[in-house]
Amino acid sequence: MKHFIYRNAGETVSMRFSKAKLVILAILLLVLVVMAAFAITLGDFYITIVEVYGSLLHLGDANKRIDFFVRKMRLPRALTAALVGGALGIAGAVFQRVVRNPLASPDILGITTGASLFAAAAIFFGFFGWATSLFAVFGSMLTAIIVYLLAYKKGASPVRLILVGVGITAAFGGGISYIVTRADENLAVMVLQWTTGSLALSGWDEVLLVFLALLILVPIILFLERRLSLIELGDDLAVTLGLKRETSYILLLATASILVGLAIAASGPIGFVALIAPHAARGIVGRLNGGAMLVSMFFGAILLLVSDMVAQHDLNISVPTGAITAAIGAPYFLFILYRGAKNGTI
Amino acid sequence: MQFSNTRLVERLVGSRTGTAFRLFILFTLLGLTVLAFFFSVLIGSRVIPTMEVLNAIFAFDASKADHLVLWGLRLPRSFLGLAAGAALGVAGVITQGITRNPLGSPGILGINAGAAFAVVAAIYIFKISNPVHYIWFALAGATIAAIVSYTLGTIGHGGRSPTRLALAGMIVGGMLSAWTSITLLTSLRTFDQVRFWLVGSLSKVSFDGVWVIGITMPIGFLLAVVLAASLNTIALGDDMAASLGLKLQRTRFLSLCATVLLAGSATAVAGPIGFVGLAAPHIVRGLIGSDHKWLLPASMFGGAALLLAADIVGRMLVRPSELEAGIVMGLVGAPILIYIARRAGEHRQ
Numbered sequence: 001m002k003h004f005i006y007r008n009a010g011e012t013v014s015m016r017f018s019k020a021k022l023v024i025l026a027i028l029l030l031v032l033v034v035m036a037a038f039a040i041t042l043g044d045f046y047i048t049i050v051e052v053y054g055s056l057l058h059l060g061d062a063n064k065r066i067d068f069f070v071r072k073m074r075l076p077r078a079l080t081a082a083l084v085g086g087a088l089g090i091a092g093a094v095f096q097r098v099v100r101n102p103l104a105s106p107d108i109l110g111i112t113t114g115a116s117l118f119a120a121a122a123i124f125f126g127f128f129g130w131a132t133s134l135f136a137v138f139g140s141m142l143t144a145i146i147v148y149l150l151a152y153k154k155g156a157s158p159v160r161l162i163l164v165g166v167g168i169t170a171a172f173g174g175g176i177s178y179i180v181t182r183a184d185e186n187l188a189v190m191v192l193q194w195t196t197g198s199l200a201l202s203g204w205d206e207v208l209l210v211f212l213a214l215l216i217l218v219p220i221i222l223f224l225e226r227r228l229s230l231i232e233l234g235d236d237l238a239v240t241l242g243l244k245r246e247t248s249y250i251l252l253l254a255t256a257s258i259l260v261g262l263a264i265a266a267s268g269p270i271g272f273v274a275l276i277a278p279h280a281a282r283g284i285v286g287r288l289n290g291g292a293m294l295v296s297m298f299f300g301a302i303l304l305l306v307s308d309m310v311a312q313h314d315l316n317i318s319v320p321t322g323a324i325t326a327a328i329g330a331p332y333f334l335f336i337l338y339r340g341a342k343n344g345t346i
Numbered sequence: 347m348q349f350s351n352t353r354l355v356e357r358l359v360g361s362r363t364g365t366a367f368r369l370f371i372l373f374t375l376l377g378l379t380v381l382a383f384f385f386s387v388l389i390g391s392r393v394i395p396t397m398e399v400l401n402a403i404f405a406f407d408a409s410k411a412d413h414l415v416l417w418g419l420r421l422p423r424s425f426l427g428l429a430a431g432a433a434l435g436v437a438g439v440i441t442q443g444i445t446r447n448p449l450g451s452p453g454i455l456g457i458n459a460g461a462a463f464a465v466v467a468a469i470y471i472f473k474i475s476n477p478v479h480y481i482w483f484a485l486a487g488a489t490i491a492a493i494v495s496y497t498l499g500t501i502g503h504g505g506r507s508p509t510r511l512a513l514a515g516m517i518v519g520g521m522l523s524a525w526t527s528i529t530l531l532t533s534l535r536t537f538d539q540v541r542f543w544l545v546g547s548l549s550k551v552s553f554d555g556v557w558v559i560g561i562t563m564p565i566g567f568l569l570a571v572v573l574a575a576s577l578n579t580i581a582l583g584d585d586m587a588a589s590l591g592l593k594l595q596r597t598r599f600l601s602l603c604a605t606v607l608l609a610g611s612a613t614a615v616a617g618p619i620g621f622v623g624l625a626a627p628h629i630v631r632g633l634i635g636s637d638h639k640w641l642l643p644a645s646m647f648g649g650a651a652l653l654l655a656a657d658i659v660g661r662m663l664v665r666p667s668e669l670e671a672g673i674v675m676g677l678v679g680a681p682i683l684i685y686i687a688r689r690a691g692e693h694r695q
Contacts, residue, residue, distance in 0.1 A: 101447065101448075101449060102509050102513065103447060103449045103454070103509070103512055103513065103516060104449070108449065150684050150688070151687075151688075153688050159448055159687070160687050160688065162448055162449060163448060163628060163683060163684070163687035164683075164684050164687060166449065166621075166624060166625075166683070167625070167676075167679070167680035167681075167683040167684045167687075168680060168684075169676075170621040170624075170625070170675065170676035170679060170680050171676035171677055171679075171680035172676070173621075173676055174672070174673040174674065174675060174676035174677055175673075175676075177545040177670070177672060177673045178669070178673045180541055180545070181541055181542055181545055181670065181673070185534065185537075185538055188537070188541065189531070189534065189537065192527070192530065192531065192537070193531065196527050196531070271520065271523075271524075272520050272524075275516065275520070276517065279513065319528050319531060319532070320527075320531065322524075322527075323524045323525075323527040323528045323531070324524070324528075325524070326520040326521050326523065326524030327521055327524040327525055327528065330517045330518065330520055330521035330524075331521070333517050334498050334514065334517055334518075
């Protein structure tokens with residue numbers, strides 16, 4: 001198999017894209033673009049795909065109405081869905097590999113709950129809108145640091161990270177429950193809605209935020225990917241092979257946590273994507289080495305984009321995207337699980 | 347077949363702690379449970395002297411308000427908290443054993459999510475309003491969710507890894523939670539009625555209508571006793587266990603039955619309090635080691651003490667009002683779990 005390897009200062013950076021993986025990535029990108037274009041055409045005001053194309057590229061006479069829907073409403077929402085999904089997809093893969101547990105996700109490690117608790121507290125005390133998001137980012141970062149410090153004892157270990165994460169999730173979850181049961185009904189519903197995650201309010205600010213996050217952090221993740229492969233070999237072997245274990249934990253956890261925190265700021269905590277995108281990717285490419293991390297990212301993006309389409313257009317009731325992700329992602333994933341089992345990849 | 351391997355397995359599972367120490371831990375946990383039960387009966391918004399408590403138990407007088415409070419509220423609450431905590435503790439050990447994953451808990455088989463969704467759906471569709479009826483829907487939901495998880499996690503060729511089972515359970519659980527959210531967001535009436543139950547609480551329990559867990563829980567505990575040796579063998583890995591003559595599929599199926607009976611009943615009584623099932627086994631494993639013959643009873647006491655403690659703290663924090671056990675559980679359990687995780691250091695797992 002032909003590999004594209006990029007060498008830098010004696011360290012082989014994991015850009016090991018085999019031809020097969022490149023083809024898969026290209027196909028996923030194509031699916032994503034087509035889905036996004038399709039998502040933009042849908043809505044009460046139907047716009048043809050040609051009009052979408054024209055509006056985006058300023059072809060022909062500008063139709064104000066079409067431009068408004070495409071550029072102000074639907075494009076930012078579709079982009080936010082794809083970007084947030086992508087961020088959760090690749091960050092989920094990092095978390096699962098760092099703690100060496102296929103069941104791990106930012107939801108279990110406390111980061112999502114930390115964001116939710118701070119956002120819920122913000123709503124409870126009357127801070128809405130962007131202030132809620134700001135609290136959420138702060139909450140996720142703070143929680144990530146707390147979990148790491150509490151798991152630290154001559155270094156962090158995967159099992160301790162998981163147990164501390166689960167403990168913090170339970171403790172903070174109690175705080176959210178307290179707010180949901182004690183706040184008046186309307187605030188409680190707002191908290192429930194925020195903590196379910198929604199893309200209904202996405203605009204260009206959200207797009208820019210998550211886009212910049214991905215632009216900076218994804219290359220860092222790919223650069224650090226080799227350390228993940230070593231971590232997966234187990235602590236002893238990894239250290240023997242020259243892994244700086246603690247530095248690697250900190251760098252990887254920080255990168256993935258920041259990515260998740262910013263994604264949550266844009267959309268609220270959308271569950272499930274970070275857990276299942278890596279498994280969906282594994283079902284197709286096997287192990288998530290090198291460029292395969294990007295497969296997880298694209299799977300996350302497609303999953304959230306499609307979920308958001310369903311949430312917007314296929315249901316008579318208005319439901320936050322976060323609820324739909326699990327409701328429709330699950331059956332698909334169970335299929336992947338079944339297929340993976342047949343091929344022996346899961 | 348199993349018998350001849352028991353000693354070997356015990357040596358392989360290994361433990362640096364002696365029998366005397368483990369007996370000491372076990373009795374300490376038992377003592378804590380008894381103490382927690384005692385305080386649970388004694389403490390509440392209404393102050394009842396200890397003598398009155400004894401009087402109420404041995405010489406019940408229906409004309410005394412204290413006696414009515416004890417029999418109507420405190421004793422059911424304490425007994426059911428004890429039973430639910432113990433059941434969750436044991437169910438947690440079984441799920442962690444069978445999945446060989448520290449994230450294992452009854453919740454990982456979708457049991458909590460199934461029970462919650464069934465109750466929410468019942469309130470939404472059938473407009474039931476009496477919490478006494480929740481128990482049937484909760485039990486049914488837990489059972490169906492677990493069966494679906496188990497089926498989806500084990501069908502197919504070759505792919506019978508414990509990870510697959512756990513993943514399938516998490517997915518089914520995630521899906522059911524999502525449906526619960528959708529229902530709650532659609533119907534404000536349902537949300538308002540069920541939000542206290544969803545948090546997990548012992549404050550509304552009574553002996554009315556809970557006779558069914560008097561049947562399901564003992565069967566679950568009995569199954570756990572039968573499973574102890576097999577769980578030790580499974581800890582060595584599926585291949586090793588199979589070569590030692592363990593019937594993996596049968597063990598997994600029996601474990602599922604035990605977990606549904608125990609955790610399903612507990613959830614039906616106290617609402618979806620998942621954390622006990624996850625934390626209790628980890629906490630006692632750090633003290634007593636990984637041999638399931640010790641771990642199961644220790645976690646049973648640990649779970650009971652933890653749930654009762656959370657319930658008592660909830661009653662004491664904001665007197666004369668109270669906080670639900672599900673809210674306090676994290677605050678009480680997390681520090682202990684984190685302390686044990688740090689203390690146990692690199693030796694565990």
